[in-house]
Amino acid sequence: MYPLKKLVPKIKFTQEEDDRLIEVIERLGTRDWEGIAQEMKHQTPRQCRERWNNYLSPSITSDPWTSQEDELLDSLYDEFGSKWSKIAEYFPNRSANGIRNRYKLRQRRILKEKKKAEKLLKNNQNKNHESNKNDIKGNTDISEKSIDEILLKKNEDLYSLFEDGTDHYQIFFGTCS
Template sequence: MEVEVSHLESSKKQHVTGASSMRNRVERWTPEEDELLQEAVVQYKAKNWRLRWQKVLNPAIVKGYWTKEEDQKMLELVGMLGTKRWAAVARCLPGRIGKQCRERWYNQLDPSIKRDPWTEVEDMRLFLAHKRFGSKWSQICSILPGRSENGVKNRWNTHIKKKAFILEEYCRMWNNQQNSSQNEELLGNEAAIKDLLSISE
């Protein structure tokens, strides 16, 4: 099906090219293209392929680095529109979509983002949150105020993941001391986390 969809996309590009060079000529869909389109809609559902086009395949979407001018415009727009109307923000940034604007804000431009080094307490809290939520970075962020989704994900992949075994051992030792098998209580208890970390000293 991927090959068929690719063929359909390629064929449609040819139609667009023909239309741009011969403005008065109306290109007709072939029976083969109609059949491919019907099969694609059945397999991927109407909403699915429409979103795929809007967010990925649309050639008007800008996918490169953000410019300083775009960042400055984003700051101004968020100041006026807030952080709930990303589609409206995107309409003022040609080539960008709401999802891009939201991610740019929460991962880079939000002034509340913490950029100082991670603490041991934050690392342990990230480890415990990942045990509880898995790779649901937005949920984990709610437990680590000031850290962005990208920042949390990168910290996990570059630092915490490779020492998870050691952190798990700390948790086991702490649970033995506390006569407990629950780690959830640690998430919101900084004093308990510090107590746990003292085991390694």
């Protein structure tokens, strides 16, 4: 009845088509996707069903994900893998497609943060390596005196945080009023 998948163009639903699909489903229900598609003219039964189930159904929420939902999603993915329909059974107001999209978005963010952290770590290691090379090249005999001077300077900076009257002093020694 419908042409092969290759011959069916992928056309985005317009607002008018969304409104029409909602009206047709209100009349016919969600059991006869063939009949619904015939009334829609330019969409296949599958396109109509997926548009309804993933975007238009009033039972689907577009509310922001909570941290509890994210944790549940991670746990269910560990258990079921990428069986999105199975995972969707645990999220009554989210579509399988929406769940998959959320999982993939979070994975991209995690990967991006991981790469950023690795880059920062590598840059810090390179800076430390360069600093050590300069110390070795410029002053092959790092004396106890220079180490003590460095430690003393760091301690002075630390002590300045706790000078009497500073906020840090009041917080640390409990003299806040």
